[in-house]
Amino acid sequence: MTSIIQKRNFKILQVIVFLRKSSGSMKDYFKETKKLLEEKIPDYDTPQFKKLRNKIREKLEKKESDFLIIIRSLSILILGDWYNKEKKELLLRIKNNLLKNGLYAETIDKYYDIKKKGGLGQIQILEECCINHQLIIFIDGDGKGTIIDQNYICENYWFHGKVIFFIEESKFNKMKNDPSKYIRDFPTIITYKKEELLEKILVFSRLRLYRLANIIQTQKYRGRGLYGQGYVPWKYRIKKS
Protein backbone atom coordinates (compact mmCIF):
# COMPACT_ATOMS: atom_id res chain seq x y z
CA MET A 1 0.00 0.00 0.00
CA THR A 2 2.75 2.42 1.04
CA SER A 3 4.75 1.75 -2.13
CA ILE A 4 1.65 2.42 -4.30
CA ILE A 5 1.15 5.74 -2.53
CA GLN A 6 4.86 6.57 -2.87
CA LYS A 7 4.84 5.75 -6.61
CA ARG A 8 1.76 7.90 -7.12
CA ASN A 9 3.30 10.76 -5.14
CA PHE A 10 6.43 10.51 -7.26
CA LYS A 11 4.32 10.72 -10.43
CA ILE A 12 2.63 13.88 -9.13
CA LEU A 13 6.06 15.27 -8.30
CA GLN A 14 7.23 14.57 -11.86
CA VAL A 15 4.26 16.49 -13.30
CA ILE A 16 5.01 19.40 -10.98
CA VAL A 17 8.70 19.41 -11.96
CA PHE A 18 7.66 19.37 -15.65
CA LEU A 19 5.40 22.38 -15.09
CA ARG A 20 8.14 24.14 -13.15
CA LYS A 21 10.61 23.73 -16.01
CA SER A 22 8.08 25.01 -18.51
CA SER A 23 7.48 28.27 -16.62
CA GLY A 24 10.04 31.02 -16.13
CA SER A 25 10.30 33.58 -13.37
CA MET A 26 7.21 35.69 -12.82
CA LYS A 27 6.12 38.72 -10.84
CA ASP A 28 2.57 37.76 -9.94
CA TYR A 29 2.07 34.02 -10.08
CA PHE A 30 -1.73 34.20 -10.11
CA LYS A 31 -1.96 36.76 -12.93
CA GLU A 32 0.50 34.78 -15.05
CA THR A 33 -1.24 31.49 -14.32
CA LYS A 34 -4.61 33.01 -15.14
CA LYS A 35 -3.26 34.08 -18.54
CA LEU A 36 -1.91 30.57 -19.14
CA LEU A 37 -5.28 29.07 -18.20
CA GLU A 38 -7.07 31.39 -20.65
CA GLU A 39 -4.76 30.12 -23.38
CA LYS A 40 -4.98 26.44 -22.41
CA ILE A 41 -8.74 26.16 -21.85
CA PRO A 42 -10.71 25.84 -25.12
CA ASP A 43 -13.70 28.09 -25.87
CA TYR A 44 -16.92 27.15 -24.14
CA ASP A 45 -19.49 25.52 -26.47
CA THR A 46 -16.77 23.60 -28.29
CA PRO A 47 -16.29 19.81 -28.23
CA GLN A 48 -12.74 20.40 -26.89
CA PHE A 49 -14.12 22.12 -23.78
CA LYS A 50 -16.45 19.18 -23.10
CA LYS A 51 -13.62 16.71 -23.72
CA LEU A 52 -11.38 18.54 -21.24
CA ARG A 53 -14.14 18.67 -18.62
CA ASN A 54 -14.91 14.96 -19.06
CA LYS A 55 -11.25 14.02 -18.73
CA ILE A 56 -10.89 16.09 -15.54
CA ARG A 57 -14.05 14.54 -14.07
CA GLU A 58 -12.90 11.04 -14.93
CA LYS A 59 -9.49 11.55 -13.27
CA LEU A 60 -10.92 13.39 -10.29
CA GLU A 61 -13.44 10.64 -9.55
CA LYS A 62 -10.59 8.17 -9.10
CA LYS A 63 -9.08 7.62 -5.68
CA GLU A 64 -5.64 8.38 -7.16
CA SER A 65 -6.48 12.08 -7.37
CA ASP A 66 -6.97 12.33 -3.59
CA PHE A 67 -3.31 13.01 -2.91
CA LEU A 68 -3.20 15.93 -5.35
CA ILE A 69 -6.31 17.44 -3.77
CA ILE A 70 -4.87 17.05 -0.27
CA ILE A 71 -1.50 18.57 -1.27
CA ARG A 72 -3.19 21.50 -3.01
CA SER A 73 -5.48 22.18 -0.06
CA LEU A 74 -2.55 22.61 2.36
CA SER A 75 -1.05 26.07 2.66
CA ILE A 76 2.20 27.69 3.64
CA LEU A 77 2.64 31.04 5.35
CA ILE A 78 5.92 32.82 4.64
CA LEU A 79 7.08 35.20 7.36
CA GLY A 80 10.15 37.41 7.09
CA ASP A 81 11.36 40.98 6.74
CA TRP A 82 9.47 43.05 4.18
CA TYR A 83 10.46 46.59 5.18
CA ASN A 84 12.22 47.46 1.92
CA LYS A 85 11.90 46.68 -1.79
CA GLU A 86 14.66 44.09 -1.82
CA LYS A 87 13.19 42.16 1.13
CA LYS A 88 9.68 42.30 -0.34
CA GLU A 89 10.98 40.95 -3.63
CA LEU A 90 12.75 38.10 -1.88
CA LEU A 91 9.51 37.05 -0.15
CA LEU A 92 7.68 37.29 -3.48
CA ARG A 93 10.31 35.10 -5.19
CA ILE A 94 10.04 32.52 -2.42
CA LYS A 95 6.24 32.52 -2.69
CA ASN A 96 6.26 32.20 -6.49
CA ASN A 97 8.81 29.40 -6.34
CA LEU A 98 6.58 27.40 -3.98
CA LEU A 99 3.44 28.11 -6.02
CA LYS A 100 4.94 27.09 -9.33
CA ASN A 101 5.98 23.84 -7.71
CA GLY A 102 2.41 23.07 -6.73
CA LEU A 103 2.52 24.25 -3.10
CA TYR A 104 0.05 26.95 -2.08
CA ALA A 105 1.85 29.79 -0.30
CA GLU A 106 0.93 33.21 1.02
CA THR A 107 2.80 36.10 2.56
CA ILE A 108 1.37 38.06 5.45
CA ASP A 109 0.99 41.26 3.37
CA LYS A 110 -2.17 39.72 1.86
CA TYR A 111 -3.73 39.94 5.29
CA TYR A 112 -2.79 43.58 5.72
CA ASP A 113 -5.51 44.40 3.18
CA ILE A 114 -7.88 43.11 5.85
CA LYS A 115 -6.26 45.58 8.22
CA LYS A 116 -7.24 48.45 5.96
CA LYS A 117 -10.86 47.26 5.82
CA GLY A 118 -11.43 45.83 9.28
CA GLY A 119 -8.66 47.27 11.39
CA LEU A 120 -7.02 44.01 12.51
CA GLY A 121 -3.79 44.40 14.45
CA GLN A 122 -0.61 42.45 13.72
CA ILE A 123 -1.24 39.97 16.52
CA GLN A 124 -4.80 39.32 15.32
CA ILE A 125 -3.49 38.81 11.80
CA LEU A 126 -0.89 36.38 13.11
CA GLU A 127 -3.55 34.49 15.09
CA GLU A 128 -5.62 34.04 11.96
CA CYS A 129 -2.65 33.15 9.74
CA CYS A 130 -0.90 30.75 12.10
CA ILE A 131 -4.07 28.75 12.74
CA ASN A 132 -5.12 28.48 9.10
CA HIS A 133 -1.78 27.51 7.54
CA GLN A 134 -0.30 24.06 7.89
CA LEU A 135 3.31 25.17 7.54
CA ILE A 136 5.00 28.39 8.59
CA ILE A 137 8.26 29.29 6.88
CA PHE A 138 9.93 31.77 9.17
CA ILE A 139 12.98 33.59 7.80
CA ASP A 140 15.21 35.19 10.38
CA GLY A 141 15.31 38.98 10.15
CA ASP A 142 15.85 42.22 12.00
CA GLY A 143 12.71 44.20 11.13
CA LYS A 144 10.30 45.31 13.85
CA GLY A 145 7.46 43.23 12.35
CA THR A 146 9.64 40.12 12.16
CA ILE A 147 10.58 40.47 15.82
CA ILE A 148 6.87 40.73 16.75
CA ASP A 149 6.20 37.60 14.64
CA GLN A 150 9.10 35.83 16.32
CA ASN A 151 7.91 36.69 19.83
CA TYR A 152 4.36 35.63 19.00
CA ILE A 153 5.45 32.24 17.64
CA CYS A 154 7.90 31.64 20.48
CA GLU A 155 5.20 32.27 23.11
CA ASN A 156 2.67 29.98 21.43
CA TYR A 157 4.24 26.54 21.70
CA TRP A 158 1.45 24.75 19.82
CA PHE A 159 2.60 26.47 16.61
CA HIS A 160 6.19 25.22 16.94
CA GLY A 161 5.43 21.92 15.24
CA LYS A 162 4.50 23.69 12.03
CA VAL A 163 7.37 26.19 11.93
CA ILE A 164 10.61 25.80 9.99
CA PHE A 165 13.07 28.52 10.93
CA PHE A 166 15.61 29.57 8.29
CA ILE A 167 18.71 31.47 9.33
CA GLU A 168 21.88 32.48 7.49
CA GLU A 169 24.68 30.05 8.24
CA SER A 170 27.19 32.73 9.31
CA LYS A 171 24.71 34.26 11.78
CA PHE A 172 23.81 30.85 13.11
CA ASN A 173 27.47 29.96 13.62
CA LYS A 174 27.92 33.02 15.79
CA MET A 175 25.02 31.98 18.04
CA LYS A 176 25.02 28.21 17.95
CA ASN A 177 27.08 27.70 21.11
CA ASP A 178 25.09 30.15 23.18
CA PRO A 179 21.77 28.63 24.35
CA SER A 180 20.62 31.97 25.73
CA LYS A 181 20.12 33.30 22.18
CA TYR A 182 16.66 33.42 20.66
CA ILE A 183 17.34 30.61 18.16
CA ARG A 184 16.78 28.14 21.02
CA ASP A 185 13.05 28.83 20.65
CA PHE A 186 12.79 27.08 17.28
CA PRO A 187 12.78 23.27 17.29
CA THR A 188 13.44 23.05 13.52
CA ILE A 189 16.30 25.21 12.30
CA ILE A 190 17.68 25.15 8.76
CA THR A 191 20.80 27.15 7.92
CA TYR A 192 21.44 28.58 4.47
CA LYS A 193 23.92 30.51 2.38
CA LYS A 194 22.29 33.41 0.53
CA GLU A 195 22.13 31.76 -2.90
CA GLU A 196 20.59 28.58 -1.44
CA LEU A 197 17.57 30.06 0.30
CA LEU A 198 14.94 29.56 -2.43
CA GLU A 199 15.91 25.97 -3.12
CA LYS A 200 16.20 25.05 0.56
CA ILE A 201 12.78 26.50 1.36
CA LEU A 202 11.26 24.56 -1.53
CA VAL A 203 12.94 21.28 -0.59
CA PHE A 204 12.04 21.38 3.11
CA SER A 205 8.51 22.72 2.53
CA ARG A 206 7.80 20.03 -0.01
CA LEU A 207 9.11 17.27 2.27
CA ARG A 208 7.05 18.56 5.19
CA LEU A 209 3.80 18.95 3.23
CA TYR A 210 4.16 15.63 1.41
CA ARG A 211 4.71 13.95 4.76
CA LEU A 212 1.61 15.61 6.17
CA ALA A 213 -0.48 14.73 3.10
CA ASN A 214 0.72 11.15 3.33
CA ILE A 215 -0.30 10.95 7.00
CA ILE A 216 -3.75 12.34 6.18
CA GLN A 217 -4.23 9.91 3.31
CA THR A 218 -2.83 6.84 5.07
CA GLN A 219 -4.96 7.38 8.18
CA LYS A 220 -8.03 7.76 6.01
CA TYR A 221 -7.40 4.66 3.86
CA ARG A 222 -6.21 2.33 6.60
CA GLY A 223 -8.90 3.35 9.03
CA ARG A 224 -6.26 4.02 11.64
CA GLY A 225 -6.09 6.81 14.16
CA LEU A 226 -9.15 9.01 14.22
CA TYR A 227 -10.81 7.07 11.43
CA GLY A 228 -10.76 3.69 13.15
CA GLN A 229 -13.84 2.79 15.19
CA GLY A 230 -11.66 1.51 18.00
CA TYR A 231 -9.53 4.63 18.19
CA VAL A 232 -8.73 5.72 21.74
CA PRO A 233 -7.06 9.12 22.20
CA TRP A 234 -3.64 9.03 23.86
CA LYS A 235 -4.77 10.95 26.96
CA TYR A 236 -7.15 8.07 27.79
CA ARG A 237 -4.54 5.41 27.00
CA ILE A 238 -2.09 7.11 29.38
CA LYS A 239 -4.76 7.38 32.12
CA LYS A 240 -5.54 3.67 31.83
CA SER A 241 -1.92 2.51 32.01
Add this chain to the structure above:
Amino acid sequence: MSEEIKRMSVEASKLKSVILRNNNIDILLYLAKYNPTTTIKEIKERFGEESLKEIDLLKQSHLVREEKERLILTDEGIFQVEGLLTLVV
Protein backbone atom coordinates in the same frame (compact mmCIF):
# COMPACT_ATOMS: atom_id res chain seq x y z
CA MET B 1 -2.45 17.46 15.95
CA SER B 2 -4.85 14.56 15.42
CA GLU B 3 -7.84 16.88 15.44
CA GLU B 4 -6.00 19.11 12.99
CA ILE B 5 -5.35 16.15 10.66
CA LYS B 6 -9.01 15.17 10.83
CA ARG B 7 -10.06 18.73 9.98
CA MET B 8 -7.63 18.89 7.03
CA SER B 9 -8.82 15.55 5.72
CA VAL B 10 -12.47 16.61 5.94
CA GLU B 11 -11.70 19.88 4.18
CA ALA B 12 -9.84 18.13 1.34
CA SER B 13 -12.70 15.63 0.87
CA LYS B 14 -15.21 18.47 0.93
CA LEU B 15 -13.22 20.39 -1.66
CA LYS B 16 -13.14 17.39 -3.97
CA SER B 17 -16.87 16.75 -3.65
CA VAL B 18 -17.70 20.44 -4.26
CA ILE B 19 -15.60 20.47 -7.45
CA LEU B 20 -17.27 17.25 -8.65
CA ARG B 21 -20.84 18.43 -7.97
CA ASN B 22 -23.11 19.07 -10.98
CA ASN B 23 -21.63 21.65 -13.38
CA ASN B 24 -18.92 22.93 -11.05
CA ILE B 25 -15.97 21.81 -13.19
CA ASP B 26 -17.58 23.64 -16.13
CA ILE B 27 -18.15 26.74 -14.02
CA LEU B 28 -14.54 26.78 -12.78
CA LEU B 29 -13.12 26.26 -16.29
CA TYR B 30 -15.51 28.89 -17.67
CA LEU B 31 -14.39 31.42 -15.05
CA ALA B 32 -10.72 30.59 -15.65
CA LYS B 33 -11.27 31.23 -19.35
CA TYR B 34 -13.50 34.34 -19.25
CA ASN B 35 -12.88 36.08 -15.92
CA PRO B 36 -13.04 38.85 -14.79
CA THR B 37 -15.96 39.94 -16.96
CA THR B 38 -18.31 37.07 -16.05
CA THR B 39 -21.45 38.09 -14.20
CA ILE B 40 -23.62 35.95 -11.96
CA LYS B 41 -26.48 36.51 -14.41
CA GLU B 42 -24.36 35.06 -17.20
CA ILE B 43 -23.53 31.97 -15.12
CA LYS B 44 -27.23 31.54 -14.33
CA GLU B 45 -28.12 31.76 -18.04
CA ARG B 46 -25.36 29.33 -19.06
CA PHE B 47 -25.64 26.78 -16.28
CA GLY B 48 -29.22 27.15 -15.07
CA GLU B 49 -30.97 28.46 -11.96
CA GLU B 50 -29.50 25.67 -9.82
CA SER B 51 -25.97 26.93 -10.46
CA LEU B 52 -26.65 29.69 -7.91
CA LYS B 53 -26.55 27.05 -5.15
CA GLU B 54 -23.30 25.71 -6.56
CA ILE B 55 -21.81 29.20 -6.60
CA ASP B 56 -22.51 29.44 -2.88
CA LEU B 57 -20.62 26.19 -2.30
CA LEU B 58 -17.72 27.38 -4.45
CA LYS B 59 -17.66 30.59 -2.40
CA GLN B 60 -17.58 28.62 0.87
CA SER B 61 -14.60 26.68 -0.47
CA HIS B 62 -12.85 30.00 -1.22
CA LEU B 63 -12.62 29.19 -4.94
CA VAL B 64 -14.72 32.13 -6.14
CA ARG B 65 -15.84 35.47 -4.78
CA GLU B 66 -18.52 37.94 -5.76
CA GLU B 67 -17.63 41.51 -6.57
CA LYS B 68 -20.20 44.00 -7.85
CA GLU B 69 -22.38 41.25 -9.39
CA ARG B 70 -19.36 39.74 -11.09
CA LEU B 71 -18.05 36.32 -10.20
CA ILE B 72 -14.28 36.21 -9.71
CA LEU B 73 -11.97 33.24 -9.42
CA THR B 74 -9.88 33.74 -6.26
CA ASP B 75 -6.14 33.07 -6.03
CA GLU B 76 -7.01 29.71 -4.45
CA GLY B 77 -9.46 29.09 -7.29
CA ILE B 78 -6.79 29.78 -9.92
CA PHE B 79 -4.41 27.46 -8.05
CA GLN B 80 -7.00 24.66 -7.90
CA VAL B 81 -7.98 24.98 -11.59
CA GLU B 82 -4.30 24.78 -12.48
CA GLY B 83 -4.18 21.60 -10.36
CA LEU B 84 -7.15 20.15 -12.24
CA LEU B 85 -5.34 20.68 -15.52
CA THR B 86 -2.24 18.88 -14.21
CA LEU B 87 -4.49 15.81 -13.81
CA VAL B 88 -4.92 15.62 -17.58
CA VAL B 89 -1.37 16.56 -18.68
